[in-house]
Amino acid sequence: MKVTFPHMGHMWICLSAMLEYLGVNVVVPPPTSKRTLTLGARHAPEFACLPLKLNLGNFMEAAEQGADTILMAGGCGPCRFGYYAQVEHAILEDLGYNYRLVVLEPPRKHIGELLSKIKYITGHNSWREVIKGIYFGYQKARMVDDLEKQAHFLRPREVQRGSTDRAFKRALQEVIAARDPQDLPKVREKVRRIMGAVAVKPRPVLRVGIVGEIFTLLEPFVNYDLERKLGYLGVETDRSIYLSEWINDHLFLGLVRGQRSRKEACRAAAPYLNHFVGGHGQETVGSAVIYARQGYDGVIQLLPFTCMPEIVAHSVLPGISNELGIPVLSITVDEQSGEAGLVTRLEAFVDLLARRKGVVVQ
Amino acid sequence: MKGYLGIDVGSVSTNLVFLDEEGRVREAIYLRTRGQPINALQEGLRQLAGRLPENTGILGVGATGSGRFLAGIIAGADVVKNEITSHAVAASTLVPGVQTILEIGGQDSKIIILRNGVVTDFAMNTVCAAGTGSFLDQQAARLNIPIEEFGQLALQSTAPVRIAGRCAVFAESDMIHKQQMGYSLPDILAGLCEALVRNYLNNVGKGKEILPPVVFQGGVAANAGMRRAFEQALGWKVYVPPHYDVMGAVGAALLAREKMAGGGSTRFRGFGVADTNFKAGGFTCENCPNLCEVVEITCEGEAVARWGDRCGRWSGSLGYQDEEIRNAV
Structure with a gap:
């Protein structure tokens, strides 16, 4: 069994540490590149969001290196990601790939199923070892x-x-x-x-909070290295989601103390969006509120084109921007995005923030 | 005479202006880029040098537009600024107190909201170019009327026809349909203007608080039909400044003046660059699967700038360029 998984920023470091510690044979897909995108976009439905297209490309490239088992996260909607594992697997089968699919569903809903899947992947290891491996990856x-x-x-x-x-x-x-x-x-x-x-x-630097959909936030290939570009423009950034926080929230159910949690974001979102809308829509709204309260100079929302939860958040953000007096810029990405347009918008947004604050950055 | 040079290399036009030390526009040149930004810029510099007195001193240079980095390298710019900031600076200097800027250029359209002279919000067209200059150009060509007469013809309309304006392609088929129904040309043109204004306000201007004074600039502001359609939709007088078509360049020159006020000497390479052999070449880097399309600018055969690579392997290999761009941005 040679296990692969989709890329999402630096997530592969954590996942391969965990799996290799437990003696699992891992094939890390080549870093997400234009080739990955071309492969994925060719075979994915046009209106699916970018994560599906890139996952697919990752799996096709991993197969070239001998991977035969896909390890994927599941989900229970309303975000479409919940069925991406199955859809991607079906597309791969149609293309003639022979992949085994292991989907890890969220522990809150299917704990028994989750444990049996983990057991399937990790084989002879004791639960004590498995927990040690997971914790190693988390660290x-x-x-x-x-x-x-x-x-x-x-x-x-x-x-x-x-x-x-x-x-x-x-x-x-x-x-x-x-x-x-x-x-x-x-x-x-x-x-x-x-x-x-x-x-x-x-x-003098400006401070900008970046909110939005997790994959777009974490994968620099998709967001055109947004954080680096902003850094070079004299902006210190923070991101509303980090991988370890996500693991703590969703896999450890918040057991590790001292890490930021989605609960705070949801509380902050309440006056504007008091309901789960799938994906990270609620966190996006709440994190924008938190950044405004913390005195950040601006907020940037990142979303893949056709992302429903983030579209809901997108329509809520102008109200927050007005009430709390914080400029918000929304950036949508897909395989048709152009880098030049993004750079122009970022520069103009940074100029806006700098002139508003009365500072000269860089 | 001494003054500042502003350069705006856009998708459709390349504009140069010369401002005197008081910030008055002394010379303005509007050229078609025709997909050859280097040639257009060199031609612009040649024309400008011909119009200015021989002993003219350039105190600073600003570059803007989608070709701003290229222009910045070739001319030697002191400031390289995005077009949104440049347009806002120009409008608020020429029309003090402006609160809304409607800007429609060759391939992009934007709205800029200012309060108390500071940009507070902006938006650019994202997935659709319906309503920009290129589309009007194309329709004028299809109807066999010079683009310069488009606006005056539209103004003759008494009963504008409603045209479907959500998408440029469907707007065109709807126009053809209306022609075949027998509507008059002025009514169709006026209807097209109204449709484009509707599209602009719904897509670019959505959710923005549009307050007067409203300035309308960019190449499309030359079209009196578009201006009237905006006035009717907004209910306010829409002001088109005298140099509406070169406002980006004016803004860049003003930004250069602001920057040089802090002292230092200009990086301007001189009008001689019009006759220097600059070439833009490109190659695909094959060192990783990203296959970045790297652009390389050479001056008399020597590489002076590179960009387009994600990892910095090529752009970083010209040591001074980083610092140069960083200082200019």
């Missing part, structure tokens, strides 16, 4: 998230352009290389030194 996710947060802070302040990205890349290699939970403290120390070596100078 790596947390380390990667911490690195990203540091990069968000450093990029607009770095003395030499690109030094943050270079340090981040090196630090990431260290996290990837760790094979055992026991090595993590040493790795943590090492990446702290690497990131600490980035020279910064104090200069």
